[in-house]
Amino acid sequence: MARTASLSGFPEWLPEERLxxxxxxxxxxxxxxxxxxxxxETRAVETVGQLLxxxxxxxxxxxxxxxQDDDGATATNAESAASHKGDPHALALHFDLTVPFARYVxxxxxxxxxxxxxxxIQKVWRGERPQEGRAREFTQADIDIVGDGELPFRYDVEIxxxxxxxxxxxxxxxxxxxxxxxxxxxxxxxxxxxxDTAGVLRSIDKLEKIGPARVAELLKSELGATxxxxxxxxxxxxxxxxxxTFVAQVxxxxxxxxxxxxGLTELEQVIAAAVQRAPGKVVADLSIxxxxxxxxxxxxxxxxxxxxxLGSICSGGRYDALASKGNxxxxxxxxxxxxxxxVSRILSQDLARATRSVPTAVxxxxxxxxxxxxxxxxxxxxxxxxxxxxxxxxxxxFGKQIxxxxxxxxxxxxxxxxxxxxxxxxxxxxxxxxxxxxTWAPAAEDLHVRVLKA
Amino acid sequence: MARTASLSGFPEWLPEERLxxxxxxxxxxxxxxxxxxxxxETRAVETVGQLLxxxxxxxxxxxxxxxQDDDGATATNAESAASHKGDPHALALHFDLTVPFARYVxxxxxxxxxxxxxxxIQKVWRGERPQEGRAREFTQADIDIVGDGELPFRYDVEIxxxxxxxxxxxxxxxxxxxxxxxxxxxxxxxxxxxxDTAGVLRSIDKLEKIGPARVAELLKSELGATxxxxxxxxxxxxxxxxxxTFVAQVxxxxxxxxxxxxGLTELEQVIAAAVQRAPGKVVADLSIxxxxxxxxxxxxxxxxxxxxxLGSICSGGRYDALASKGNxxxxxxxxxxxxxxxVSRILSQDLARATRSVPTAVxxxxxxxxxxxxxxxxxxxxxxxxxxxxxxxxxxxFGKQIxxxxxxxxxxxxxxxxxxxxxxxxxxxxxxxxxxxxTWAPAAEDLHVRVLKA
Numbered sequence: 073m074a075r076t077a078s079l080s081g082f083p084e085w086l087p088e089e090r091l092x093x094x095x096x097x098x099x100x101x102x103x104x105x106x107x108x109x110x111x112x113e114t115r116a117v118e119t120v121g122q123l124l125x126x127x128x129x130x131x132x133x134x135x136x137x138x139x140q141d142d143d144g145a146t147a148t149n150a151e152s153a154a155s156h157k158g159d160p161h162a163l164a165l166h167f168d169l170t171v172p173f174a175r176y177v178x179x180x181x182x183x184x185x186x187x188x189x190x191x192x193i194q195k196v197w198r199g200e201r202p203q204e205g206r207a208r209e210f211t212q213a214d215i216d217i218v219g220d221g222e223l224p225f226r227y228d229v230e231i232x233x234x235x236x237x238x239x240x241x242x243x244x245x246x247x248x249x250x251x252x253x254x255x256x257x258x259x260x261x262x263x264x265x266x267x268d269t270a271g272v273l274r275s276i277d278k279l280e281k282i283g284p285a286r287v288a289e290l291l292k293s294e295l296g297a298t299x300x301x302x303x304x305x306x307x308x309x310x311x312x313x314x315x316x317t318f319v320a321q322v323x324x325x326x327x328x329x330x331x332x333x334x335g336l337t338e339l340e341q342v343i344a345a346a347v348q349r350a351p352g353k354v355v356a357d358l359s360i361x362x363x364x365x366x367x368x369x370x371x372x373x374x375x376x377x378x379x380x381x382l383g384s385i386c387s388g389g390r391y392d393a394l395a396s397k398g399n400x401x402x403x404x405x406x407x408x409x410x411x412x413x414x415v416s417r418i419l420s421q422d423l424a425r426a427t428r429s430v431p432t433a434v435x436x437x438x439x440x441x442x443x444x445x446x447x448x449x450x451x452x453x454x455x456x457x458x459x460x461x462x463x464x465x466x467x468x469x470f471g472k473q474i475x476x477x478x479x480x481x482x483x484x485x486x487x488x489x490x491x492x493x494x495x496x497x498x499x500x501x502x503x504x505x506x507x508x509x510x511t512w513a514p515a516a517e518d519l520h521v522r523v524l525k526a
Numbered sequence: 527m528a529r530t531a532s533l534s535g536f537p538e539w540l541p542e543e544r545l546x547x548x549x550x551x552x553x554x555x556x557x558x559x560x561x562x563x564x565x566x567e568t569r570a571v572e573t574v575g576q577l578l579x580x581x582x583x584x585x586x587x588x589x590x591x592x593x594q595d596d597d598g599a600t601a602t603n604a605e606s607a608a609s610h611k612g613d614p615h616a617l618a619l620h621f622d623l624t625v626p627f628a629r630y631v632x633x634x635x636x637x638x639x640x641x642x643x644x645x646x647i648q649k650v651w652r653g654e655r656p657q658e659g660r661a662r663e664f665t666q667a668d669i670d671i672v673g674d675g676e677l678p679f680r681y682d683v684e685i686x687x688x689x690x691x692x693x694x695x696x697x698x699x700x701x702x703x704x705x706x707x708x709x710x711x712x713x714x715x716x717x718x719x720x721x722d723t724a725g726v727l728r729s730i731d732k733l734e735k736i737g738p739a740r741v742a743e744l745l746k747s748e749l750g751a752t753x754x755x756x757x758x759x760x761x762x763x764x765x766x767x768x769x770x771t772f773v774a775q776v777x778x779x780x781x782x783x784x785x786x787x788x789g790l791t792e793l794e795q796v797i798a799a800a801v802q803r804a805p806g807k808v809v810a811d812l813s814i815x816x817x818x819x820x821x822x823x824x825x826x827x828x829x830x831x832x833x834x835x836l837g838s839i840c841s842g843g844r845y846d847a848l849a850s851k852g853n854x855x856x857x858x859x860x861x862x863x864x865x866x867x868x869v870s871r872i873l874s875q876d877l878a879r880a881t882r883s884v885p886t887a888v889x890x891x892x893x894x895x896x897x898x899x900x901x902x903x904x905x906x907x908x909x910x911x912x913x914x915x916x917x918x919x920x921x922x923x924f925g926k927q928i929x930x931x932x933x934x935x936x937x938x939x940x941x942x943x944x945x946x947x948x949x950x951x952x953x954x955x956x957x958x959x960x961x962x963x964x965t966w967a968p969a970a971e972d973l974h975v976r977v978l979k980a
Binding site: 078079082084085086087090091094106107108109110111113114115116117119120132133134135136137138139164165175176179180183184185187189190195197199209223224227230233299312345348349400429430431432444445448453458459460461462463465466479480481482498 | 532533536537538539540541543545546548559560561562563564565566567569570571574586587588589590591592593617618619629630633634637638639643644649651653660663678680681684687775799803865884885886887898899902909912913914915916917919920933934935936
């Protein structure tokens with residue numbers, strides 16, 4: 073792709089690129105619905121209070137204010153600024169789909185059947201500095217399952233399998249879900265005497281960026297860990313197995329803690345099911361921490377094999393306390409696919425491509441300017457059988473009309489002569505045959521645009 | 527619908543309501559693609575300069591500013607305000623899809639094949655006072671055809687027919703496209719000596735709100751029209767025919783003007799084609815003005831019959847000068863469907879409904895907690911044949927599992943006994959039959975959720 077976005081961080085696709093994105097979105101929707109996930113959308117805006125509810129956020133948020141006030145006059149500086157700042161009712165664009173979903177569940181709890189499973193495919197906005205794989209506006213595709221009061225752990229297993237199936241259906245390279253469990257990590261840290269487990273997780277989260285030596289420094293300088301504690305935490309984070317042998321490796325570290333045991337059992341269940349049902353797609357990776365605070369058990373990040381520097385293309389986990397209404401708690405588990413990140417990579421590296429650039433299969437040529445009505449009749453007949461068809465607007469020379477189809481990427485041109493005899497030409501092969509608008513159809517592979525892996 | 531949006535003007539649907547919206551969106555997409563329209567999306571934000579390019583706009587725009595600056599500190603009042611005001615590079619949310627589309631065409635002209643036909647289904651935002659049929663965030667579905675230098679008039683006819691076909695495919699009451707032509711109106715006003723044609727159009731646009739007497743007053747007081755001129759303009763606006771007889775009615779008014787003749791011929795073509803191809807769906811209505819300034823020929827508004835007070839559900843027209851790049855002009859014609867307005871009405875008046883509330887057709891019940899793996903095998907087999915299937919998470923009593931399915935709206939429950947014998951129960955009828963996961967399928971009408979007119 074030679075083109076760059078006219079506004080940095082706000083990618084826009086050409087029509088043939090959009091076909092690739094549509095294919096990705098349609099595929100995800102199909103898999104999610106096959107697994108019984110309902111579609112919902114939430115509004116693009118939340119109140120600032122809602123977005124900040126979980127305390128400090130590490131996302132850059134876009135605040136909203138109206139350029140004109142209710143009387144049509146332009147807002148004063150003071151008003152404009154006030155609408156963003158202290159006021160928790162001020163509006164801002166959502167930066168993910170999890171926080172809005174939690175609010176939606178609480179607001180609509182009386183109308184939902186729990187465990188409630190939904191998918192949500194929408195744009196989100198983050199005012200961060202744009203870079204490769206990081207846009208300011210991008211599409212996420214989330215699935216979550218939320219319970220009322222409790223949510224069986226089995227859903228953690230299921231949701232990982234659904235995502236593995238969904239990603240497998242996309243025209244992308246091999247991927248690997250890297251899964252860890254917060255209980256396991258926090259229990260372990262507690263077991264070795266490091267009580268600021270959130271702090272340890274934040275340091276461990278930097279492992280890939282700054283390396284083990286500097287993480288050890290951080291643990292010692294910022295969290296008061298001893299050299300032994302730091303090395304122990306790093307040893308845990310170095311464990312990575314494609315099967316359930318990580319359990320023995322953790323036990324070999326000789327730390328004993330109830331929460332650790334709980335986490336080990338949970339992660340073991342996820343990995344055991346994945347070995348069977350998504351072989352080669354999942355790994356227990358005890359370095360995975362996830363920055364955000366609301367995760368309480370399973371945590372997941374996903375890499376594209378050979379494209380690791382792109383960052384995680386699918387992340388999420390278990391959150392037991394994100395949503396609540398009085399005493400009523402709504403624990404959930406969910407994963408979020410970075411659609412724009414994936415599609416950008418597919419396009420920039422030409423990993424997949426649409427078989428043609430337009431939905432149209434047939435252009436009905438005009439014999440004379442008066443034949444437009446008859447041409448529309450032919451087109452209507454083809455469309456009634458699901459064949460995408462356009463009609464030429466002007467009775468130019470046939471050569472010109474064929475060239476027009478070629479330029480638009482339309483594979484077939486339809487001709488009707490003055491005697492009402494129909495013929496259709498495959499402009500790729502040049503083959504031209506008699507055809508009946510009531511029965512002719514293109515070959516199955518030409519009926520719709522398809523997106524094929526390169 | 528008893529529920530109200532938790533944020534006024536920002537509607538959100540329950541899962542079963544979203545199914546109705548999805549059906550509307552899918553139907554529109556199908557019809558648009560059958561007619562060869564390509565999907566595109568533009569970013570949600572434009573620069574303020576771009577949005578204001580056409581001079582004063584009558585839409586309330588939401589400006590954006592980042593809550594934190596690049597260093598993570600909160601922006602000062604001055605910065606926050608500056609980002610909205612004089613600066614034409616400041617960002618704001620788009621208020622329609624036409625202005626962003628015009629920008630997209632100009633930016634990507636080198637990559638598009640003209641005439642370029644696209645559909646675009648996205649949210650737009652307007653900070654207006656919310657009221658029935660008017661939200662602050664809503665979805666529009668637009669189709670446009672844009673030419674390079676010139677665009678044959680025939681596309682005006684085509685686009686009206688495509689929209690009539692698309693609306694006919696929706697689960698909505700009868701609708702009526704009310705079509706006029708700016709050339710006709712402006713030529714007429716010029717012909718009777720009223721030269722501020724934009725001013726006359728603005729007054730005529732108020733006809734339905736304030737009535738002919740007050741419009742006549744406006745024409746006289748604000749535009750200096752004589753009583754005769756005002757009555758003449760009102761007579762034109764009163765013409766409304768289902769066929770091409772409006773031409774004779776206009777000629778009877780005895781005004782002669784070249785632009786008027788051009789407009790008459792154009793509108794005649796649209797109506798003549800519609801009489802044949804969309805009978806009863808289109809009317810020549812010479813009172814239609816459209817507020818926005820960029821229309822130059824055909825103008826369209828659409829009412830739902832019996833729901834006229836809802837306002838136009840589909841509007842647009844011909845614009846010859848919206849987009850240009852140096853000397854290169856990109857004339858276009860397009861129509862925009864107010865999806866949220868339509869869906870709100872369908873839901874609030876129960877005009878259509880989903881056959882069930884979830885995509886799921888089958889719940890695979892658990893015999894014992896150990897049978898989860900075997901149940902997943904059954905589910906995978908059903909899904910491989912396109913049957914949406916969930917697996918129970920806990921081996922509760924069968925009665926409880928059936929109740930769970932019932933509560934979620936899932937019509938079938940699958941049982942596998944300890945000997946591996948399969949049965950499936952239609953929980954609506956209670957009928958339970960032997961079934962093979964490799965071959966069983968629900969009746970065609972139960973395979974997918976359908977949305978039916980009430």
